[in-house]
Amino acid sequence: QVSQVACGSQHSVALTKDGQLYTWGQDCRGQLGLGTRKSVCRSPQHVPSLSAIPLIQVAAGGDQSFALSVSGGVFSWGRNDCGQLGLGDTKGTVKSIMLIFLTDGQLYTWGQDSRGQLGLGTNEQYVNSPQHVRSLSAIPVVQVAAGGEQSFALSVSGGVFSWGRNDCGQLGLGDTQDRHTPTPVHYLNMKKTVSISCGKDHTAALTKDGAVFTFGSGQYGQLGHNSLQNEQRPRLVAELWGAKVTKVACGRCCFCRGIELECD
Numbered sequence: 001q002v003s004q005v006a007c008g009s010q011h012s013v014a015l016t017k018d019g020q021l022y023t024w025g026q027d028c029r030g031q032l033g034l035g036t037r038k039s040v041c042r043s044p045q046h047v048p049s050l051s052a053i054p055l056i057q058v059a060a061g062g063d064q065s066f067a068l069s070v071s072g073g074v075f076s077w078g079r080n081d082c083g084q085l086g087l088g089d090t091k092g093t094v095k096s097i098m099l100i101f102l103t104d105g106q107l108y109t110w111g112q113d114s115r116g117q118l119g120l121g122t123n124e125q126y127v128n129s130p131q132h133v134r135s136l137s138a139i140p141v142v143q144v145a146a147g148g149e150q151s152f153a154l155s156v157s158g159g160v161f162s163w164g165r166n167d168c169g170q171l172g173l174g175d176t177q178d179r180h181t182p183t184p185v186h187y188l189n190m191k192k193t194v195s196i197s198c199g200k201d202h203t204a205a206l207t208k209d210g211a212v213f214t215f216g217s218g219q220y221g222q223l224g225h226n227s228l229q230n231e232q233r234p235r236l237v238a239e240l241w242g243a244k245v246t247k248v249a250c251g252r253c254c255f256c257r258g259i260e261l262e263c264d
Contacts, residue, residue, distance in 0.1 A: 055070070077093050120181075
């Protein structure tokens, strides 16, 4: 039974309830973690190299993938030309490589930084090893999300911070100016957000009461507002009002939600 799904540019990863990992889609950069570079896998494939490690979370970016173990170990594989795997170099890998990070709510970022998406407040083009985001060091972070070139952090109190590319309003700040350091998303901070997911140029947020807000690019209808317009501020997805939404997930140009069904 699947417990989590994450989507990259053209690949997907799924985690089962018993901690097993499956991947499918494009594999030209080794982003499926199968030890090969097939052009494409059209059905879910088991990642045997992680079968003995109990996993609790998965994440996928453009052409790279990550997995988090129950002990706090991080594994990365796939495209690495900007150091996005956090391995200290720019060599790609088709098998999982382990990284170790602190687990006290501190945030570390690495990879391409051309639009300030690392939140470091610098003008570096890319960083190939994890760097501490000091501006959030006093805030206990419980979730992070990354899109095409935008990043988000969710605090234990439900506060939302965004930074990076913002040409479509994907940061939810009411304008289209990029941010190079984490900036509070004041509209969401009044809603007690419990989950954030990012697509290439759009973002979705889930609140404690099950409401879904989306913002950023609406070019392909991915915001769910029955229009193709961009939204610079979080906007309630009215079609989902009253449904008990439990999870949100964004792909490159799409949006999905999980709904808990209640029967009398």
